[in-house]
Every structure is written in C-alpha cells, then in structure tokens.
Amino acid sequence: MSSSTSPPLLTRQQVLRALRQLERDDQPLPPSTVYDLVYRGRRYPPRAVAQLAYRLATDDATATWPLGSGAPTNRLLEKLDFTITTKRPTLANSSLDGDVAAQEQLADLYTGRPSRQPLRAAKGAIVGEPAATYGSSPTYTRHQAEQEVFLAPQKLDAALAGLRRRKNLLLQGPPGTGKTFLARRLAWLELGTQDAARTELVQFHPSYSYEDFVQGFRPDAGGKFRLTDGLLVQLCRRATQDPTRPYFLLIDELNRGNVSRIFGELLLLLEADKRGPAHAVALPYAPAGTHFYVPENLYVIGTMNTADRSLTPLDYALRRRFAFVELEPEFGPAFQEFLRRQGMGAEIIQQIATRLTELNQTIADDPDLGVDFRIGHSYFCQPPAQPLEQPAWLRLILEQEIAPLLAEYWLDEPAKATAARRRLLA
The missing domain is CATH 3.40.50.300 (P-loop containing nucleotide triphosphate hydrolases)
Incomplete structure (x- = not known):
C-alpha cells in the first residue's frame, strides 16, 4: 500500500493536546470496553482520545480515526509512551479485543514501552502546540x-x-x-x-x-x-x-x-x-x-x-x-525565633515555652504515660497577626485543645488532670 493511502499517525504532543483539552473542558466520553489510557491519575477511553487528537491535528471536526479499537489504537499510543491498562482481567482467547497477543504483551503494563523516535505526522497535519500557561513550582532550599x-x-x-x-x-x-x-x-x-x-x-x-x-x-x-x-x-x-x-x-x-x-x-x-x-x-x-x-x-x-x-x-x-x-516537642530557641518572626510578643512566647516544657516534663515522669504522650509545638504555629489578640488566642488553645487532652490522659486520675490544667492556665 502506498504512503498516500496509509492512515495518518499521531505524535505524542498531539495526544497531549487532546488530553489537556479533556481535562480543561471535562468533556464526557463514552466508556471503553476493556482498556483505559491512564494519564495523571485519570482514565480515558483510548480510541476516543485518539479520535479527538486526530481531529485537532487535522483541524477537521468531522474526521474519523482510521484505526480500530483495542490493539491497533493501543499499540500506537504505547509507542508514544502512554500507559494502557485493562479495566478487568480477560480470559485467554477472549473475543473482547480480537487480539490475544496484545493481552499477552500486558506484561509491560507498568514498565512501559518507550520509543525514542516519535511517529511521523500526516502531511498537512497541524502539529503546533500552544505554549503551556502553567508556571513551574517554586524552589525549596x-x-x-x-x-x-x-x-x-x-x-x-x-x-x-x-x-x-x-x-x-x-x-x-x-x-x-x-x-x-x-x-x-x-x-x-x-x-x-x-x-x-x-x-x-x-x-x-x-x-x-x-x-x-x-x-x-x-x-x-x-x-x-x-x-x-x-x-x-x-x-x-x-x-x-x-x-x-x-x-x-x-x-x-x-x-x-x-x-x-x-x-x-x-x-x-x-x-x-x-x-x-x-x-x-x-x-x-x-x-x-x-x-x-x-x-x-x-x-x-x-x-x-x-x-x-x-x-x-x-x-x-x-x-x-x-x-x-x-520527633519531639520543640519549644527551644529555634521555635521561639519562629514565633518572633510571626510577630508574637516576648511575654507570650515565654509563657508558651515555660508552661509547655513544664507540662511535658510532668507527662514524661508519669509512669502511666511517658515521653510518647508529650504535647507538641504545632498547636502554636499559627498565631494571630495582631498582638492584642494573642493572649486570648493562647488561652483558647490551652482551654479547648490542650486541657481536654489532659483530661483524656488522666481519665482515671481527674485530680492530676485538674492540677495540670490549673498550672497551664495560671
């Protein structure tokens, strides 16, 4: 068969363009019977994706994808480094796809079959890809x-x-x-x-x-x-x-x-x-x-x-x-410096560090509790920006979050819980 009658082939970029359009528009697609194309955690019917990519590439909204469902379309997509997976197991010699060899090749399901040479596009195909509009993730040092x-x-x-x-x-x-x-x-x-x-x-x-x-x-x-x-x-x-x-x-x-x-x-x-x-x-x-x-x-x-x-x-x-x-509770210099950068006053910082350090020592010394039950620092990592609001903020955390936890710790010894709560809120 001459090249002029050969079915046009897609490039990876053309398929990606179709997938991005599907993600952006959330277009409903008819479900596939056996296979799914998996991309960024979502599943798509392979032939429907190829159909859309083909229409975008040829700039023809009525163009029909020339390859059949199942193995012909799946093989092309796999050569473009896309992952094709089954929706359910199939029996040997099943008629669901008509190609048992393709089912046997699923041994490469999770390793992929990468190809370094992109498939050629048809003459006249529109292969231009719009520039990505999303930015790169911020660095972290x-x-x-x-x-x-x-x-x-x-x-x-x-x-x-x-x-x-x-x-x-x-x-x-x-x-x-x-x-x-x-x-x-x-x-x-x-x-x-x-x-x-x-x-x-x-x-x-x-x-x-x-x-x-x-x-x-x-x-x-x-x-x-x-x-x-x-x-x-x-x-x-x-x-x-x-x-x-x-x-x-x-x-x-x-x-x-x-x-x-x-x-x-x-x-x-x-x-x-x-x-x-x-x-x-x-x-x-x-x-x-x-x-x-x-x-x-x-x-x-x-x-x-x-x-x-x-x-x-x-x-x-x-x-x-x-x-x-x-990991242990950290109420030392590094934590206190963090609170200072958050705009917290020195008196409130000192109250948190002193009271929680004393409480954690009491918990660690208790034979029924121990170091695994100490109170961590993350309760206090989001202080209000206004200094006048900080005393009330601290008291509410101690009353509503720390004190109930102490009551649970000393459920059978309420006197201990009451004493610890009193020292915490003094």
Whole structure:
C-alpha cells in the first residue's frame, strides 16, 4: 500500500493536546470496553482520545480515526509512551479485543514501552502546540527547611540520610510534633522544588484496604465492577515513566491502618534492594502475564503517632524496611525565633515555652504515660497577626485543645488532670 493511502499517525504532543483539552473542558466520553489510557491519575477511553487528537491535528471536526479499537489504537499510543491498562482481567482467547497477543504483551503494563523516535505526522497535519500557561513550582532550599522544621541541622541530615539509604522513612512521635509537615518538607528538599505533581499524600485508616492502595475491583458510574489501580500503582507508573527524577509517597497515620493487609505482597518490593523490574511480581487481580514492580526513584515517607493506645505496634517485617526518626516537642530557641518572626510578643512566647516544657516534663515522669504522650509545638504555629489578640488566642488553645487532652490522659486520675490544667492556665 502506498504512503498516500496509509492512515495518518499521531505524535505524542498531539495526544497531549487532546488530553489537556479533556481535562480543561471535562468533556464526557463514552466508556471503553476493556482498556483505559491512564494519564495523571485519570482514565480515558483510548480510541476516543485518539479520535479527538486526530481531529485537532487535522483541524477537521468531522474526521474519523482510521484505526480500530483495542490493539491497533493501543499499540500506537504505547509507542508514544502512554500507559494502557485493562479495566478487568480477560480470559485467554477472549473475543473482547480480537487480539490475544496484545493481552499477552500486558506484561509491560507498568514498565512501559518507550520509543525514542516519535511517529511521523500526516502531511498537512497541524502539529503546533500552544505554549503551556502553567508556571513551574517554586524552589525549596535547605535554608527554608531549617527555618520551618525546628530540627537541628544534624538531625535533619540524619533524616535525609535514612531516606536516601532505605528509600523508606518513618517519622514517629507524640501528637503535634509536625510529622506530616516535616514529611512534606523532606520530599521538597529532595525534589528541590514544591512539586505537587511528584508527591502524593494518603492517610491510612481502619477501613483502608489493599484494593484501595494497590489494585482491586470497584464500581463505576454505571454500577459495574471494574479492575482499578490504586494510588501506589498509579504513582509507580508515573515514576517509571520519569526515571531520572524522584517521586514521593507520603503516608499519614500509617499505623492506623492494617499495614500488612494494605501492602500485601508489596512489602517485599518496598525494600531498597528489591526495586526495579528484576524483582517484579504478579498482582492477584491483574491479568495473567502482567507484573508489577516499585521503581528505584520512588520514596516512601510515613508518619506514626506514638500516643494512640488503640493502635497495635508495627510488625517487624515492616519495621526492617524503614528507617525511623523520632520527633519531639520543640519549644527551644529555634521555635521561639519562629514565633518572633510571626510577630508574637516576648511575654507570650515565654509563657508558651515555660508552661509547655513544664507540662511535658510532668507527662514524661508519669509512669502511666511517658515521653510518647508529650504535647507538641504545632498547636502554636499559627498565631494571630495582631498582638492584642494573642493572649486570648493562647488561652483558647490551652482551654479547648490542650486541657481536654489532659483530661483524656488522666481519665482515671481527674485530680492530676485538674492540677495540670490549673498550672497551664495560671
């Protein structure tokens, strides 16, 4: 067949242009039967995306995409470095797509099939891409981090070293010690920028499951159950497609979920020396022949509240995969300097530092509590700008947030709670 009768081919930029238009306009598309194109955590029917890209490229609103659904369109999109995934497992020799070979090739589902040579565009195709209107993320420096996190430089260095060595870091400490705040800043430090596109935050809870985190069947808008990738798989795919830059998964309140059930067999892949395609495993819900791995450039930072008695300790299998950093309440010079920069008066700063230090010592000395139950500094990090409002602001925090916590701590010893509250509000 001559080149003049060959179907036109798309470029990656033309497909990206179509995806951006779909994101911007939130256009409804007819659902696909078996396959989805996954882009920035959203799913699109591959042929519908190709159809729109083709019409934009040819500047013809009535043009018809010449390739069929399934393997022909999917192969073209995969060659343009887009990720195509199944919506549900299919049986061998299924007639859903008409191409069993394409199903067998899903072993490359999470690794991608990158091509360094973009496909040629048809003659006369309009391939110009409008300039991006979004700006780059602001940079984040070591100086900014030291101004915000109240950690000694040596402890900040130790946290970063643990993250780089193990690729998994767990920040643990009493409530209010800025664990989630620090987790995000550590990620920004490694990224060098406040790049939301390369960080994902999730909070574990008792109902959170493997199907939410990794992969499982979930109902769609039509009431049908479809195989859906969870947050971890989606982020790993993005990291795999961008191997020269780090990506971060931040897990808040990690020990509030059933960690062994949430991670399942992927506990193995979290280890620093079990990353990459050589250690890929088959996921329980995925189609036969497909494999998944955690890429080298994905880092995990979790947080854990040590004061919650309702939570069970982490098992040793998880502990040996993480480096641990203990966070403590920080009411010292760095915190006091931060409050001064916020415009807080010297008398209020002194009251906070003195009273909370004394209260934490009382809590630490109590044999039924201990250091894990001390009060953190994050309760006081957002003072009002007007100095005249600061005394009332401080008193309300002590009465409405700290005092109820003390009543809970000394539930069986109300006299202790009352005495501690009285000293706190004196």
